[in-house]
Amino acid sequence: xxxxxxxxxxxxxxxxxxxxxxxxxxxxxxxxxxxxxxxxxxxxxxxxxxxxxxxxxxxxxxxxxxxxxxxxxxxxxxxxxxxxxxxxxxxxxxxxxxxxxxxxxxxxxxxxxxxxxxxxxxxxxxxxxxxxxxxxxxxxxxxxxxxxxxxxxxxxxxxxxxxxxxxxxxxxxxxxxxxxxxxxxxxxxxxxxxxxxxxxxxxxxxxxxxxxxxxxxxxxxxxxxxxxxxxxxxxxxxxxxxxxxxxxxxxxxxxxxxxxxxxxxxxxxxxxxxxxxxxxxxxxxxxxxxxxxxxxxxxxxxxxxxxxxxxxxxxxxxxxxxxxxxxxxxxxxxxxxxxxxxxxxxxxxxxxxxxxxxxxxxxxxxxxxxxxxxxxxxxxxxxxxxxxxxxxxxxxxxxxxxxxxxxxxxxxxxxxxxxxxxxxxxxxxxxxxxxxxxxxxxxxxxxxxxxxxxxxxxxxxxxxxxxxxxxxxxxxxxxxxxxxxxxxxxxxxxxxx
Numbered sequence: 276x277x278x279x280x281x282x283x284x285x286x287x288x289x290x291x292x293x294x295x296x297x298x299x300x301x302x303x304x305x306x307x308x309x310x311x312x313x314x315x316x317x318x319x320x321x322x323x324x325x326x327x328x329x330x331x332x333x334x335x336x337x338x339x340x341x342x343x344x345x346x347x348x349x350x351x352x353x354x355x356x357x358x359x360x361x362x363x364x365x366x367x368x369x370x371x372x373x374x375x376x377x378x379x380x381x382x383x384x385x386x387x388x389x390x391x392x393x394x395x396x397x398x399x400x401x402x403x404x405x406x407x408x409x410x411x412x413x414x415x416x417x418x419x420x421x422x423x424x425x426x427x428x429x430x431x432x433x434x435x436x437x438x439x440x441x442x443x444x445x446x447x448x449x450x451x452x453x454x455x456x457x458x459x460x461x462x463x464x465x466x467x468x469x470x471x472x473x474x475x476x477x478x479x480x481x482x483x484x485x486x487x488x489x490x491x492x493x494x495x496x497x498x499x500x501x502x503x504x505x506x507x508x509x510x511x512x513x514x515x516x517x518x519x520x521x522x523x524x525x526x527x528x529x530x531x532x533x534x535x536x537x538x539x540x541x542x543x544x545x546x547x548x549x550x551x552x553x554x555x556x557x558x559x560x561x562x563x564x565x566x567x568x569x570x571x572x573x574x575x576x577x578x579x580x581x582x583x584x585x586x587x588x589x590x591x592x593x594x595x596x597x598x599x600x601x602x603x604x605x606x607x608x609x610x611x612x613x614x615x616x617x618x619x620x621x622x623x624x625x626x627x628x629x630x631x632x633x634x635x636x637x638x639x640x641x642x643x644x645x646x647x648x649x650x651x652x653x654x655x656x657x658x659x660x661x662x663x664x665x666x667x668x669x670x671x672x673x674x675x676x677x678x679x680x681x682x683x684x685x686x687x688x689x690x691x692x693x694x695x696x697x698x699x700x701x702x703x704x705x706x707x708x709x710x711x712x713x714x715x716x717x718x719x720x721x722x723x724x725x726x727x728x729x730x731x732x733x734x735x736x737x738x739x740x741x742x743x744x745x746x747x748x749x750x751x752x753x754x755x756x757x758x759x760x761x762x763x764x765x766x767x768x769x770x771x772x
Contacts (some may be wrong), residue, residue: 319479324356325410329386332356332402339406339475341463351460353472354410355479356402358385360395368509369480370398370753371473373405375491377466377522378635380409389738394753398486406472407464407634414460414637416452418629426632431583431669433573435653442649442673449675452636462683464637466521470500470687474507484509486753490735491708492638494699495521498689498716501723505693510756512749513699514737518712519689519719523643524676529709530590531659531667537593537706538562538665540732544599545606552603554610565589565665568609578608578615585609586669593706594734596741636675643686645676652677691721698752699724700745704732717762725758730767742768 324334334356341349360366372384385400404411418426426448432438453461473496477485486509489497494513499521501508517526542558555561573582580588592602604616646652652673659667697720701713710728717726729736729745736745744765752758 318481319355321357324382325354326382329356329383331358331386332383333359334382337472337475337479339472341460343468343471351406351412352410353406353412353476354382354404355476356382356385358395358400358402360397360399362396365396366399367397368399368482368484368486369401369477370394370486370488370510371401371403371476373487373489373493373496375489375493376408376631376635377405377492377496377638378408378631378633380404382409391750394750397754399480401476401480401485403472403476405469405634407460407637408630412460413630414457414464414633415455416448416629416633416636417455418448418451418632420627422448422451423627423629423632426636426675428583428587429672429674430581431569431573431586432656432672433668435657438653438656438673439649442652442677445673445675446678449636449640449678452633452675453680455633457633461637461641462680464634465641465683466496466499466638467503467642467684467687469496469638470503473500474504477507483507486510488512488514488737488749488753490514490737492517492522494708494713494716498697498720499687501693501697501720502687502689508694508696510753511697512737512752513697513716513724514749515701515705515708515735516699516713516716517708519716520686521642522639524645524674526708526712527674528655528659528667528670529712530707531663531665531670532711533706533709534590534593534666535663536709537704537732538565540596540704541593541599541602545603548600548603552607554603554606562665564606564610568606572609577612580609580615583669586666590666590706593732595739596731596733597739636679640676640679641682643676644682645674645679647677649673649677689716689719691719691723693723695723697724698749698758699726700729700736700749701726702729702731702733702736705734706732707734725760726762727759727765728762729765744768 319335319337321333321335324332334354337353337355338350339353340346341351372381372388374381374384381402382404384402406412407414425444429441432441484507487497494516497511497513501511539558542561545552545554545561546556546558549556554564569582569585572580572585589602592598601616608615655671656668659671699717701710703710717724727745727748729742731741737749738746742765
C-alpha cells in the first residue's frame with residue numbers, strides 16, 4: 276500500500292512559473308514566522324468517514340487557520356481519522372501517521388497499515404489528509420490527465436535543448452497552478468503549516484503529547500514538527516529520511532545516486548532468474564539491458580512506454596523487494612514485444628483528479644527556493660548524466676518550482692534542541708531517500724535521535740516483511756519507549772521478491 280503510493284506518484288514533480296499577483300500575495304506584508312499553534316475552537320466529533328467505507332475507522336473534521344499568522348482569519352478543514360485502541364487500560368496516547376508524498380492522502384492509513392496488535396493496543400491510531408489534499412480543503416491546478424503526468428514526470432532530457440523545451444512546459448504548468456481557482460491557498464500549503472495542523476489535531480484529541488510515525492517525506496514533516504513543537508512529541512519514528520532541508524532540488528537530484536545504489540539488488544535478482552526473464556546472465560549484462568531498453572524506447576515507444584516512463588517505472592518498482600519480479604516481467608515484455616503484465620486489465624479509467632500533482636507542487640515549491648536560472652539546470656543535467664547515468668539526468672531536469680513564488684516564510688531549521696524521543700530507521704540502499712541525506716538529518720538532530728541502519732535495499736524499512744530486526748526495534752520503541760542506547764544496525768535477511 277505505502278510503496279505503491281510512493282512508487283509512481285512521488286517519483287518526481289517539480290518547479291513552475293508564477294503569476295505576479297500570487298507572488299506578491301505570498302511575500303508582501305507577512306511576518307517572518309507565524310504564531311505558534313493555538314488550541315482548536317472545538318473538540319473533534321467522530322462519525323462516518325468520507326469516501327470508500329473503512330469499517331475500522333471513524334472520522335472528524337477539524338477547522339484550522341489557513342494562515343497561522345492570522346489565527347482568527349480565514350479557515351480551512353482538515354479531515355482526521357481514528358482507529359481506536361480496543362484496550363483502554365493499556366493505552367498510553369495517540370499515534371499519528373503520515374505516508375509521505377508530499378500530496379498523498381493519509382485518511383485511510385490507520386486501517387491499511389499493518390501495525391502489530393501490541394502497538395494498536397497502546398494507541399488510538401490517527402490519520403489525516405494534509406491541508407490541500409483529499410478531503411482536507413483540496414487544491415487543484417486544473418491539470419488534465421496528460422498535464423498531471425508531465426508535471427509528475429517531465430521527459431528525460433537528452434540534451435541542453437531538451438532542458439529549454441521542458442522549461443517552457445514547466446513555466447506553463449506553474450502559471451496554471453498559480454491562476455487556478457485554489458491559487459489563493461498555495462502560499463499556505465507548506466510542511467510547516469501542516470506541522471502546525473498536527474499540533475491542532477493533538478490539542479483537539481486532548482493529549483499533551485503525540486507519538487508519530489512518518490515515512491519518506493513524512494520524516495521531514497515529523498522533523499519539522501519536533502522543531503516547531505520540541506516538547507509536544509512523545510515517541511517519534513522517522514522511516515527513510517530526507518535531508519534536513521527537506522524535499523528540495525538537491526534532494527530530488529539525490530535520487531539519481533539512490534537509483535545507482537539500489538539497482539545492483541535488482542540486477543543480481545534478474546541475473547539469477549535469467550532463464551525466466553532473459554535480461555542477462557550477469558548483473559553487468561542486466562545493467563547494459565537497462566541502457567539498451569531506455570535508448571530503444573526513447574526512439575520508439577512500445578505499449579505506452581517511452582524512455583521516460585521506462586525509467587520512472589523502474590525507479591518506482593525498485594522501491595520494494597516485492598516488486599522486483601514484477602519489474603523483471605515488465606522489462607521482459609518490453610524487450611520481446613509481449614503483452615505487459617496485467618495489460619488485459621480493464622482498470623485505470625474513471626474521473627481524473629489532479630489533486631496529487633497540485634498538492635505535491637504546492638509543498639515542494641512552497642517549502643524551498645529552487646534554482647531559477649535555466650543554465651543551472653542544464654549544468655546539473657550534464658553533470659548528473661555522467662555521475663549517475665541511469666537516472667541522474669531525469670532527476671536534475673527543471674521542474675515548475677523554478678518559476679514558483681518565493682516561499683512565504685523562512686525554512687524551519689532542524690536542530691538538536693528539544694526532547695530526546697526520535698528513532699530513525701533507514702535502509703542502506705534506499706533509492707528514494709538515500710542514506711547520505713538521512714545521515715545529515717541524524718547529525719542535525721544530535722542526541723535527540725538514535726538511528727538504526729538496515730542492510731537491505733528499497734524504500735521504507737518498517738513493516739516491509741523483509742527485516743524482522745528493524746520491525747522489532749520500532750515495535751519495542753512504540754510499545755515500551757526504549758530506544759537503542761547508541762546508533763546501531765540490523766543485518767541483512769533473505770529478500771522475498
